[in-house]
Amino acid sequence: MQFTKNLLEKLPSFRRGYVLRAKKAVKETIMSIFIFIILIGIAFVILSPLLAIVSNSLMSRGDIYNPLVYLIPRNPASVHYEFALHYMNYWQALRFTLGYTFGITALQIAVCSLVGYGFARFRFPGRNILFGMVILTIVVPTQTIIIPLYSQFRFFDLFGALGLFMEPINLLGRVWSTVILTTTGQGLRAGLFIFIFRQFFRGLPKELEEAAVIDGAGPVYTYGRVMLPNAVPAIITVMLFSIVWQYNDVYFAGVFMSGVRNLLPVNLSGLATAYHWGEQEMDFNLVNAVVNAGVVLTIIPIIVIYMFLQKFFMEGIERSGIVG
Amino acid sequence: MRKRGKFSLSLRGREAMLGYMFIMPWLIGFIVFFLANYLHTLRMSVSSVDMVAAGGYDLSFSGLENFRHIFTEHATFTRVFVESMLGILVDIPLIIFFSLFIALLLNRKFKMRGIVRAVFFLPVIMASAAITNAIEQSLLMVMGGLTTMPPEMQQTTGLSVQSIAVLLANFGLPLQIIQYIIGAVARVYEIVRASGVQILIFLAALQSVPTSLYEVAFIEGSTPYEAFWKITLPIISPLIVTNVVYTVVDRYVTSAVVDMAYESAFLHWSFGVSAAMSVVSSVAVLLLLLMVCGFISKFAFYHT
Numbered sequence: 218m219q220f221t222k223n224l225l226e227k228l229p230s231f232r233r234g235y236v237l238r239a240k241k242a243v244k245e246t247i248m249s250i251f252i253f254i255i256l257i258g259i260a261f262v263i264l265s266p267l268l269a270i271v272s273n274s275l276m277s278r279g280d281i282y283n284p285l286v287y288l289i290p291r292n293p294a295s296v297h298y299e300f301a302l303h304y305m306n307y308w309q310a311l312r313f314t315l316g317y318t319f320g321i322t323a324l325q326i327a328v329c330s331l332v333g334y335g336f337a338r339f340r341f342p343g344r345n346i347l348f349g350m351v352i353l354t355i356v357v358p359t360q361t362i363i364i365p366l367y368s369q370f371r372f373f374d375l376f377g378a379l380g381l382f383m384e385p386i387n388l389l390g391r392v393w394s395t396v397i398l399t400t401t402g403q404g405l406r407a408g409l410f411i412f413i414f415r416q417f418f419r420g421l422p423k424e425l426e427e428a429a430v431i432d433g434a435g436p437v438y439t440y441g442r443v444m445l446p447n448a449v450p451a452i453i454t455v456m457l458f459s460i461v462w463q464y465n466d467v468y469f470a471g472v473f474m475s476g477v478r479n480l481l482p483v484n485l486s487g488l489a490t491a492y493h494w495g496e497q498e499m500d501f502n503l504v505n506a507v508v509n510a511g512v513v514l515t516i517i518p519i520i521v522i523y524m525f526l527q528k529f530f531m532e533g534i535e536r537s538g539i540v541g
Numbered sequence: 542m543r544k545r546g547k548f549s550l551s552l553r554g555r556e557a558m559l560g561y562m563f564i565m566p567w568l569i570g571f572i573v574f575f576l577a578n579y580l581h582t583l584r585m586s587v588s589s590v591d592m593v594a595a596g597g598y599d600l601s602f603s604g605l606e607n608f609r610h611i612f613t614e615h616a617t618f619t620r621v622f623v624e625s626m627l628g629i630l631v632d633i634p635l636i637i638f639f640s641l642f643i644a645l646l647l648n649r650k651f652k653m654r655g656i657v658r659a660v661f662f663l664p665v666i667m668a669s670a671a672i673t674n675a676i677e678q679s680l681l682m683v684m685g686g687l688t689t690m691p692p693e694m695q696q697t698t699g700l701s702v703q704s705i706a707v708l709l710a711n712f713g714l715p716l717q718i719i720q721y722i723i724g725a726v727a728r729v730y731e732i733v734r735a736s737g738v739q740i741l742i743f744l745a746a747l748q749s750v751p752t753s754l755y756e757v758a759f760i761e762g763s764t765p766y767e768a769f770w771k772i773t774l775p776i777i778s779p780l781i782v783t784n785v786v787y788t789v790v791d792r793y794v795t796s797a798v799v800d801m802a803y804e805s806a807f808l809h810w811s812f813g814v815s816a817a818m819s820v821v822s823s824v825a826v827l828l829l830l831l832m833v834c835g836f837i838s839k840f841a842f843y844h845t
Contacts, residue, residue, distance in 0.1 A: 262733050263734075368551065440563075
């Protein structure tokens with residue numbers, strides 16, 4: 218420090234700028250090396266199990282038992298992928314899962330934006346208490362109410378009205394229970410999405426609506442044609458979270474759709490058993506390699522979707538202003 | 542806003558009606574599927590549940606019998622319950638500090654920032670239960686823990702957890718703090734995995750800080766360190782509250798006590814006991830949330 222100060226004083230004034238700039242450049246370089254090391258380290262923590270999964274799924278039977286092979290397979294083989302594709306019923310399940318995920322996500326966005334708009338822009342008695350109830354649905358885990366919810370859909374009779382005409386319907390094992398829950402704003406983490414939409418609509422200028430109302434638009438038209446197009450960032454935020462969570466969900470699928478054999482993550486959790494019995498394979502390490510191939514096959518579609526949405530997402534979440 | 546007061550009451554009535562119309566889908570679902578079932582769970586927790594044929598059950602009132610059972614007779618509930626709650630409390634600062642730190646790093650401009658951000662979002666993508674199991678298996682493998690690798694070939698890292706512990710003890714740090722740090726280091730993967738959403742939310746918050754504030758601060762001669770404490774932290778403090786809420790809920794939903802309630806319902810078919818566990822733990826989490834948020838909100842900065 219003292220040294221540089223002396224140096225600066227000795228230099229003619231037009232040279233001082235260079236020295237200061239060089240000092241700054243050195244500082245910046247040291248800082249970015251430091252950041253680089255930290256980010257690489259943590260990225261390794263995240264990526265290392267994924268790398269191990271990918272490498273293990275590509276190993277042939279000989280590689281798995283060769284103690285000299287570490288992470289890089291010597292004789293790569295696609296046999297595990299073939300088994301995984303077959304026992305997960307992959308292509309059919311992928312089509313169904315994507316359709317189901319996108320459909321539910323579209324419903325989620327439609328319903329949650331509607332409700333969020335209602336909470337953001339209309340004053341009505343009990344609004345704060347009801348919004349408190351939205352927070353309650355975020356906090357209370359669905360596990361708490363899963364048992365009565367289960368029996369509600371096991372003997373579904375539309376609040377007793379249906380019971381007058383026929384026996385209660387069993388809605389389990391099909392997509393209908395999820396569709397009904399999502400339509401009524403009780404879908405997977407719907408409370409959080411309502412929260413995001415409400416915060417976003419509150420941030421939009423009121424003049425937008427006033428202009429629409431003066432031009433003679435009704436409230437539904439205002440919402441659909443004026444407010445929603447301005448809420449694209451919030452829509453993309455919710456879309457990304459909803460797609461990822463819905464796609465990954467095994468818990469609800471296990472409870473409500475246990476009969477559906479076409480959901481990828483559900484098939485993945487049953488893959489070990491299916492392969493074990495289907496091929497009479499007793500070797501745990503080989504079963505594990507097939508499961509790893511299944512994991513890779515399950516992750517790939519969602520990574521592709523994420524990469525596609527990420528560009529919109531980073532600017533989307535910036536403007537959606539999720540403020541507590 | 543004042544203008545509206547001049548209009549007749551009917552306009553306000555119309556607005557209220559429209560408001561109810563917009564939230565109607567949620568309101569119906571909330572009453573039919575959430576509130577009714579939550580009350581049902583409360584009722585179950587004070588009843589003894591008997592299974593009958595065709596998948597149904599009978600309830601008969603038994604007072605606080607289930608609560609007495611889980612607290613005084615159940616083999617592991619009290620321990621798991623207390624551990625889960627303490628675990629949530631311990632994880633809040635870890636996850637919040639970690640995700641804020643990472644968000645600050647990711648907010649800087651550098652090459653391949655998009656890819657690095659994608660890597661940090663991967664844990665959110667891979668949060669599925671089936672994938673988690675596979676990952677835990679392969680985590681053993683990448684550390685060389687699987688049987689295929691002979692012990693003399695397994696790598697030993699130069700900096701083991703134990704050596705850090707000895708180092709810290711030599712500094713004369715209190716044992717509790719050492720245990721906390723060691724626990725955090727040992728669970729680094731879990732912490733990283735649990736911070737994906739929080740990092741994203743902090744990133745969004747950091748990008749919403751107006752750059753003009755920093756320009757003014759630097760012209761006035763503030764250091765980056767001062768700018769962080771005086772500008773960045775106050776502006777993103779409301780989102781710290783959001784992240785704490787998310788962290789508590791997320792940690793609770795994946796905690797051992799929720800698993801235990803689930804197991805006692807669907808493996809042991811004791812629904813009353815399961816309901817009592819759920820009620821006890823969710824009330825405890827709500828209290829915890831109120832306490833923590835009340836504490837943090839004191840320091841949070843709001844524009845209004």
